[in-house]
Amino acid sequence: MTLKLNRLIDDPVRAARAIAPLARALRDETEHQRRLPPPVVDALVAAGLFRMWVPRELGGAEADPRTLVEAVEALSAADGAAGWCLMIAAGTSLSSGYLPSAGAREIYGDPASIVGGRLVASGRATRVDGGYRVSGRWGFNSGIDHATWLIGGCVLWEGDRVLLRPNGAPAMRYMFFPKAACDVIDTWSVGGLRGTGSHDFTVEDALVPDERSFSFDEPCLRAPLYRLPPFALLAPAFSAVALGIARGAIDALVELATHKAPCGSGALLRDRASAQAAVAQAEAQLRSARLFLLDAVDVAWGDTLAGRPLTLEQRALLRLAATHASTSAAHAVDLMYAAGGASSIYTTSSLERAFRDVHTATQHVLGQSQNYEAAGRVLLGLEAKITPPL
Structure with missing residues (x-):
C-alpha cells in the first residue's frame, strides 16, 4: 500500500479515499485503544496527508483549502476519529508558513514529522x-x-x-x-x-x-495559502469532519434499511415512508450545507489568488458556512439515528458511533452558536466580537 500511496502524494483527496477502507476496518481498534492504530498513521504519513499545508519547498503539498476540506471529509466518512486527527495535523501544518525558516526546516523538513x-x-x-x-x-x-x-x-x-x-x-x-x-x-x-x-x-x-x-500576525512565506487569515482556513477544515461523519451515517442507514424489517412489520425499513423522508431530508441538508461551504472556500481562494485580501464580510461568510455545515451535518446524523430505530443504540452500530462523534465534533468552539451571532453582526454592519477571530 505504501508504494501506491506515495504515487498519490500530489493528490490528497484520492489518497484519503484510498486510506478510508483501512481506517474503517480498524475503527473498532481505534475506539478501544483511544488512538489511531500504527497502520493508519503510517498510511497517512506515506501519503503526505499530515503535511497538506506544508510548503512545497519543504516537501509538503501546499494544498489549496478545498483540497484539505475534501480529503478530511473523505477520511471522516470512514472514521470520524481518523478524520479529526488528520484535520488537526494537516491544519496545524499551516504554521510552517509562519515559522522562521530555520524552525520550519527543523520541524517540517522531516517527511515523518507530525x-x-x-x-x-x-x-x-x-x-x-x-x-x-x-x-x-x-x-x-x-x-x-x-x-x-x-x-x-x-x-x-x-x-x-x-x-x-x-x-x-x-x-x-x-x-x-x-x-x-x-x-x-x-x-x-x-x-x-x-x-x-x-x-x-x-x-x-x-x-x-x-x-x-x-505568531499569526504576519506569515514568513508569501505564497497564497499563507496570505489567507488563519482561522478563515481552519474553520472549514473543522467542519469537514462533521460533513464526513454525516455522509457515513447516511450510507449506514441506507445499508441498514435494505435488510432490516422493523418489529411488527413484514416490510423492510426502506419501504417505510418515514425512512424515505428522513434519508431525503438528511441528503438535502448535507448537500446544501456542503455546497455553501465549498462555495465560500472557493470564492475566498479565488480572490486570494488574484491578490485581493478577504473582506470582513467574506471572513464572516466563511465562518458562517463552516458552522452551518457542522450543525447541518449533526442534524442529518440525528435523522439517521432516529430512522435506524433500536438498531442505532448498540455500540456495534455505525449510527451510534456517528451520533457520538458528530456531537463531540460540534462542541468545538468553531461549531458553536456564537459563530452565527458573529456572522450576523457583520451582516448587520456591526463589529464582530468573537474568539477565535474571523
Missing part, C-alpha cells in the same frame, strides 16, 4: 536571550500519541505583568516543543471521537528558541 498541540494560550512565556522560557498545560491535544511535535499557545509576560498588544489584548505567541520533552497526561475519557486520544500535556520552565516560536 504536529499536534493546541493554539489556545494556556501557557506562560517570558522573553530570554535567544528565545522564551515557557510553562503551561494544554488540553485537547488530538493525535498526541502519534505526534512528534506539539504546539502550545502562550501569553507573553514580562516580570509580573502581561504584555499587551496595541488593541489592549494580551500578547500571544505559539511555541513548538518536541513531544518527547513534554509530559503527557491521560485525560481523554469521553463519549465521542474517542480514537483521537486528545490528552493534556505540560511543560515546565522549557527553553524554546526563537526559531521554534511564531
Whole structure:
C-alpha cells in the first residue's frame, strides 16, 4: 500500500479515499485503544496527508483549502476519529508558513514529522536571550500519541505583568516543543471521537528558541495559502469532519434499511415512508450545507489568488458556512439515528458511533452558536466580537 500511496502524494483527496477502507476496518481498534492504530498513521504519513499545508519547498503539498476540506471529509466518512486527527495535523501544518525558516526546516523538513498541540494560550512565556522560557498545560491535544511535535499557545509576560498588544489584548505567541520533552497526561475519557486520544500535556520552565516560536500576525512565506487569515482556513477544515461523519451515517442507514424489517412489520425499513423522508431530508441538508461551504472556500481562494485580501464580510461568510455545515451535518446524523430505530443504540452500530462523534465534533468552539451571532453582526454592519477571530 505504501508504494501506491506515495504515487498519490500530489493528490490528497484520492489518497484519503484510498486510506478510508483501512481506517474503517480498524475503527473498532481505534475506539478501544483511544488512538489511531500504527497502520493508519503510517498510511497517512506515506501519503503526505499530515503535511497538506506544508510548503512545497519543504516537501509538503501546499494544498489549496478545498483540497484539505475534501480529503478530511473523505477520511471522516470512514472514521470520524481518523478524520479529526488528520484535520488537526494537516491544519496545524499551516504554521510552517509562519515559522522562521530555520524552525520550519527543523520541524517540517522531516517527511515523518507530525504536529499536534493546541493554539489556545494556556501557557506562560517570558522573553530570554535567544528565545522564551515557557510553562503551561494544554488540553485537547488530538493525535498526541502519534505526534512528534506539539504546539502550545502562550501569553507573553514580562516580570509580573502581561504584555499587551496595541488593541489592549494580551500578547500571544505559539511555541513548538518536541513531544518527547513534554509530559503527557491521560485525560481523554469521553463519549465521542474517542480514537483521537486528545490528552493534556505540560511543560515546565522549557527553553524554546526563537526559531521554534511564531505568531499569526504576519506569515514568513508569501505564497497564497499563507496570505489567507488563519482561522478563515481552519474553520472549514473543522467542519469537514462533521460533513464526513454525516455522509457515513447516511450510507449506514441506507445499508441498514435494505435488510432490516422493523418489529411488527413484514416490510423492510426502506419501504417505510418515514425512512424515505428522513434519508431525503438528511441528503438535502448535507448537500446544501456542503455546497455553501465549498462555495465560500472557493470564492475566498479565488480572490486570494488574484491578490485581493478577504473582506470582513467574506471572513464572516466563511465562518458562517463552516458552522452551518457542522450543525447541518449533526442534524442529518440525528435523522439517521432516529430512522435506524433500536438498531442505532448498540455500540456495534455505525449510527451510534456517528451520533457520538458528530456531537463531540460540534462542541468545538468553531461549531458553536456564537459563530452565527458573529456572522450576523457583520451582516448587520456591526463589529464582530468573537474568539477565535474571523
